[in-house]
Amino acid sequence: xxxxxxxxxxxxxxxxxxxxxxxxxxxxxxxEISDLSKKIITKDSPRYRCCEFKxxxxxxxxxxxxxxxxxxxxxxxxxxxxxxxxxxxxxxxxVVEVIDIACDSCPIDKYIVTDACRNCVAHKCVxxxxxxxxxxxxxxxxxxxxxxxxCGKCAQACSYNAILENQRxxxxxxxxxxxxxxxxxxxxxxRDKCVSCGSCIAACPFGAITEISDLxxxxxxLFAEKSKLAAMLAPSFLGQLGYQQSAAKxxxxxxxxxxxxxxxxxxxxxxxxxxxxEELEEKIESNETLLSSCCPAFKSMVENEFKEISDLxxxxxxxxxxxxxxxxxxxxxxxxxxxxxxxxKKEEALSDQNVDYVLTFEELLSLFTASNINLAQIDREExxxxxxxxxxxxxxxxxxxxxxEEIIAADFxxxxxxxxxxxxKELNLIRxxxxxxxxxxxxxxxxxxxxxxxxxxxxxxSKKLVKRFAKAERFLS
Amino acid sequence: MSENTLKICIGTPCHLMxxxxxxxxxxxxxxxxxxxxELKTSHCIDNCCDQAPVAEFNGKVYQDLNPEKLYKIIxxxxx
Numbered sequence: 001x002x003x004x005x006x007x008x009x010x011x012x013x014x015x016x017x018x019x020x021x022x023x024x025x026x027x028x029x030x031x032e033i034s035d036l037s038k039k040i041i042t043k044d045s046p047r048y049r050c051c052e053f054k055x056x057x058x059x060x061x062x063x064x065x066x067x068x069x070x071x072x073x074x075x076x077x078x079x080x081x082x083x084x085x086x087x088x089x090x091x092x093x094x095v096v097e098v099i100d101i102a103c104d105s106c107p108i109d110k111y112i113v114t115d116a117c118r119n120c121v122a123h124k125c126v127x128x129x130x131x132x133x134x135x136x137x138x139x140x141x142x143x144x145x146x147x148x149x150x151c152g153k154c155a156q157a158c159s160y161n162a163i164l165e166n167q168r169x170x171x172x173x174x175x176x177x178x179x180x181x182x183x184x185x186x187x188x189x190x191r192d193k194c195v196s197c198g199s200c201i202a203a204c205p206f207g208a209i210t211e212i213s214d215l216x217x218x219x220x221x222l223f224a225e226k227s228k229l230a231a232m233l234a235p236s237f238l239g240q241l242g243y244q245q246s247a248a249k250x251x252x253x254x255x256x257x258x259x260x261x262x263x264x265x266x267x268x269x270x271x272x273x274x275x276x277x278e279e280l281e282e283k284i285e286s287n288e289t290l291l292s293s294c295c296p297a298f299k300s301m302v303e304n305e306f307k308e309i310s311d312l313x314x315x316x317x318x319x320x321x322x323x324x325x326x327x328x329x330x331x332x333x334x335x336x337x338x339x340x341x342x343x344x345k346k347e348e349a350l351s352d353q354n355v356d357y358v359l360t361f362e363e364l365l366s367l368f369t370a371s372n373i374n375l376a377q378i379d380r381e382e383x384x385x386x387x388x389x390x391x392x393x394x395x396x397x398x399x400x401x402x403x404x405e406e407i408i409a410a411d412f413x414x415x416x417x418x419x420x421x422x423x424x425k426e427l428n429l430i431r432x433x434x435x436x437x438x439x440x441x442x443x444x445x446x447x448x449x450x451x452x453x454x455x456x457x458x459x460x461x462s463k464k465l466v467k468r469f470a471k472a473e474r475f476l477s
Numbered sequence: 478m479s480e481n482t483l484k485i486c487i488g489t490p491c492h493l494m495x496x497x498x499x500x501x502x503x504x505x506x507x508x509x510x511x512x513x514x515e516l517k518t519s520h521c522i523d524n525c526c527d528q529a530p531v532a533e534f535n536g537k538v539y540q541d542l543n544p545e546k547l548y549k550i551i552x553x554x555x556x
């Protein structure tokens with residue numbers, strides 16, 4: 001089973017997307033938004049919380065996030081007021097946010113003793129504990145949480161597997177330890193550490209962590225304001241929009257949906273690769289190390305936690321940034337919409353004046369669904385040939401490294417690492433001067449962008465389709 | 478010729494609600510079960526897009542599926 005098998009939480013969110021978009025399409029958003037939670041959550045719909053009232057209260061906070069508003073800042077403001085203020089022209093501050101009433105305050109204690117403890121004679125747990133945090137109380141082992149250092153040795157030692165690792169799914173998913181708990185024991189995001197990778201959003205089984213979306217904003221532009229929009233498809237888009245959907249068909253469908261312009265971000269990636277290659281050649285000559293800059297989560301982590309070596313990051317703009325710049329210079333009225341599997345791109349877009357909006361693939365699919373466009377039934381195509389393999393292979397881990405090796409004639413040593421935790425270890429070595437290669441490709445998500453938290457399909461399949469597309473190249477006339 | 482036919486809808490509303498998961502789960506079935514099933518895809522089944530994802534097994538339509546539900550349907554109704 002793929003890691004992304006969708007849950008009820010995800011389905012509920014996507015249903016909400018479609019319902020909201022239908023209201024935008026029929027120009028009834030401000031009038032009917034207050035009734036939406038009553039319409040979707042009825043007395044008879046499946047119940048996950050104590051009562052339908054709590055469920056609706058959570059739902060309304062979720063709607064605020066989809067409308068593009070930070071939840072904590074807009075607690076007292078009604079949905080109707082928020083909906084009436086669209087389109088807004090400022091960019092959001094926090095990309096990832098906890099819906100506090102949805103957070104179940106899961107237990108914080110990392111190790112707990114379960115009823116399987118038999119108070120055995122061996123007491124391996126007591127012996128294994130390096131800080132003497134385990135005592136026997138009422139015929140059962142007891143962990144003094146004040147002393148516990150969460151090393152896990154007791155759990156390994158127990159012959160009955162009676163000690164359970166009980167970490168919160170959100171903090172387990174966060175490879176940067178950016179999630180702690182507030183005084184209500186609810187999840188709290190440490191903004192100095194968070195790089196908006198989106199792992200916690202995907203991990204929370206209560207759907208209590210959410211991204212602040214640009215979806216409704218884009219829809220208002222598309223359907224109501226009739227703005228000219230450019231869809232910029234991330235290199236990983238192949239296969240994400242449905243079984244056997246060709247790039248040419250997707251191009252046609254996006255135009256039908258109302259986008260004035262469609263472009264592969266791989267086109268910008270080619271320019272990024274060329275510029276980064278030049279930068280790298282200088283580094284090779286001076287025998288220094290260059291860190292890749294295309295993954296915004298990796299880049300943020302270096303800037304947050306490895307300030308001493310943050311000048312090693314490539315100065316080259318990311319493929320998204322380059323592509324958006326090209327779009328704006330082609331037609332300055334175009335509003336640019338990046339579409340990908342990534343949440344960190346939303347963060348990157350906040351400080352890039354050329355990128356107006358960032359959507360995920362599921363949000364784009366919701367736009368199609370709400371517009372009754374079924375890609376499977378479309379039989380027309382429009383060629384999409386903006387880039388060659390040097391740009392297209394950016395979608396998977398190792399692709400950028402390969403492109404640079406192809407461009408640069410000289411021999412150089414490089415390394416490719418995906419996953420924030422592994423990258424952190426590597427950066428520690430670099431900081432300590434224990435690595436001597438010239439280039440490190442860093443991707444926050446395992447597998448690269450094809451393994452992004454908002455990818456719609458299996459990572460292996462996605463990589464295969466991207467590779468096939470990269471091989472097809474463009475045919476220059 | 479397989480005795481059983483499974484048709485999975487790959488239309489956009491179904492894809493949004495996890496049709497790709499269903500397709501993948503079929504490929505992961507035990508060989509003994511998988512070889513009895515002819516897998517087809519459909520652009521839309523019965524226009525019941527609000528109940529996505531949808532599949533049809535041996536002529537009967539099932540709605541609001543997930544890989545676990547689909548597995549149960551297949552193992553209970555396989556000929």
